[in-house]
Amino acid sequence: MRTQLKNKGLFYAKFQISPGRLFASSPFPEGPHVPRFLPRLPPVRVLGPTLWCLTAASAVYLGCAAYEVRHDVAILKSRLPAGTSISYDDIGASKVTSWIRSVYSERGSRLPDILSQDLSSSGKVITGTIAANLGIFAACSAVPLLGYHFAHLPSGSANYTLFTSMFGHAGLMHLGFNMYAFYSFARPLARSKTFEGSGSHLAAFYLSTGILASLAQHLASIWPNPVLRLVPSLGASGGVMAVVGAFGMTYPDAPIGIVFIPVSFPAQSVLAAVALFEAYGLFIGKWMRLGHAAHLAGLAAGSAYVHFKGNERLWEPARRFAFNQMRRLKMV
Template identity: 25%
Template structure:
């Protein structure tokens, strides 16, 4: 069955699985491939891409790869290899950008508040370098705002969710009348109704900070890119090779 999956989708799934296993076997690989906040001491330029192949748990990668397996082959065959790859990776980049744009706003607010309290922000930045200090604590980290800044600088973004949300959004844009089954809903739902609900929910959860550990705004960023690309390509769908 695996050989019947179109090559781009199949190879993306394979790479994700290989990286997931390698991250558990190779020391510090996760530190180098996770997508950190761009102004954090832990950030490296390649993380903009590599974070898309990192996952935090078995259930995380299982859900993402099953979703890609469900929607990816249809789009790969409809769009062709080149446009499908553009869709996937630009959606992942859009996810990284929106997630860290919100991070930037929050972190700048924290820095302003900390400076008003005469707290040395540079010390927090220095101690957040995980390659040098690991997960350490400074004298300021018992203060909630200092701890929030530290966590923002040491918390990483992982997963293919942003790219996959772009794939889902493109699918919903190109095939709005398609019906899919979803957990806890007894009847199939048209994707043109389901996707907006998911996006609004992700925005609310991302802005309010509810359900920690999930980069909701990354999902939104990926979906926005997927929607835009699908709208651009939609008129020429049947011309794709």
């Protein structure tokens, strides 16, 4: 889950924000002597963070696609005669051209499975993501000042924290819950038809949806909950919820168990319940200390990615574009 930072004193001091202003605009002021609402809250930038997030998400997505294409080309070149010209169709994710088939049939060799990524590829991404979150949490615990760079404050933070806040966590329970959920849902999702074991595709999906979820949390500080502009947020749950949403759309009848509840429920029903809970927290239960906007945006992005066949409409075009540009630059 994405949560609000509990120990905010040093964070506010860095951005010259008075904690009294936060309590004055909170639904739960510290006492009757504190005004319930401030006449004016700090402004929140919209255009800059929005453009930054869209650019960053696109760059991450295209970068992962380019990495995978370059990897596929390297494998294919190692198994073909030197100097053989390669087109994108030769390394396409869904087919192998008859020309490559004829080359390998003449050699009497088994056709290499260069198109399907080994499942260890996605396994490395899952393990690496968890390791990165653990490492950053340990570093921030050892050097608290690093925490400024892994939490996003809508009214004061730089744009880059919209990305880095995905790797910050407020405590061991927060970290453990997010990583357990990510590990549980990312493994079966990686084997689905959408991702086909591609670690690069999974990384592109997780990171780009996480950035967009952070943007949603940022914009929620304008509407419907202006108090959020004074509350730093952090956590991996925007991307994790995207993974959960994609899982639910891919395996709608898969049973999902909930901690401390001895029964399981179909994934599609759990998705609907989570969406209602997050919508309630965002628009009605504003006292709840969770990043409901990020959760809801991640859930919607993940569900839409599978429903609208993001692998065909986004990933394949991104791979083709990356291949064409790298070929033009003579990188492949």
